Amino acid sequence: MNAWRERMIDEARRSQLWQRWQGLPERDRKALALLGLFFVAVLFYSLLWLPVSHWRANAWADYQRQQELHAYIQDNAALARQSRGKAGERLNPQQLQGVVTASAQKNGLALERFDNEAGGGLLVTLSQVPFTSLVRWLGQLQAQGVVLVEANLDGKGSGRVDARLTLALDGA
Numbered sequence: 001m002n003a004w005r006e007r008m009i010d011e012a013r014r015s016q017l018w019q020r021w022q023g024l025p026e027r028d029r030k031a032l033a034l035l036g037l038f039f040v041a042v043l044f045y046s047l048l049w050l051p052v053s054h055w056r057a058n059a060w061a062d063y064q065r066q067q068e069l070h071a072y073i074q075d076n077a078a079l080a081r082q083s084r085g086k087a088g089e090r091l092n093p094q095q096l097q098g099v100v101t102a103s104a105q106k107n108g109l110a111l112e113r114f115d116n117e118a119g120g121g122l123l124v125t126l127s128q129v130p131f132t133s134l135v136r137w138l139g140q141l142q143a144q145g146v147v148l149v150e151a152n153l154d155g156k157g158s159g160r161v162d163a164r165l166t167l168a169l170d171g172a
Helices: 002-014 016-023 026-075 077-084 093-106 131-143
Strands: 111-116 122-130 146-155 160-169
Touching (some): 002 016, 026 077, 093 111, 093 146, 131 160
Antiparallel strands (some): 122 160, 146 160
């Protein structure tokens, strides 16, 4: 290992760059060394510190939004439970899509996409909808005999969510 190190030092001392460095006055060598240190510090700050700092700030903001969404859901859990207890009229499987579409329009919710599922369910996608309107709409659907089988919600800030819902008829 020492022989390799010695060989590398010898080659570095024989290089033109080393010869030029040695030919510089002491004051210029110190100035270049300080400039090099400054350059390394700037690289460290811009390539490591700044991205980590931004990542941390974004992660904290996401955490805060999730906390707010959780608190909002907890505050409105009673409303959701209350609407769950109401039993409505029975629907035919052929009526499910029409009822979902009509009630969404009535509540001012734009359905981005909906697909029929094999078991008679309906997959519905909504984008950037107010969470309160979504919960109210789901309560109205449940009162008509439509149940929420699966829900994927993604908070988008200021009380809005992207929702991917699987709906089916109660008992189906």
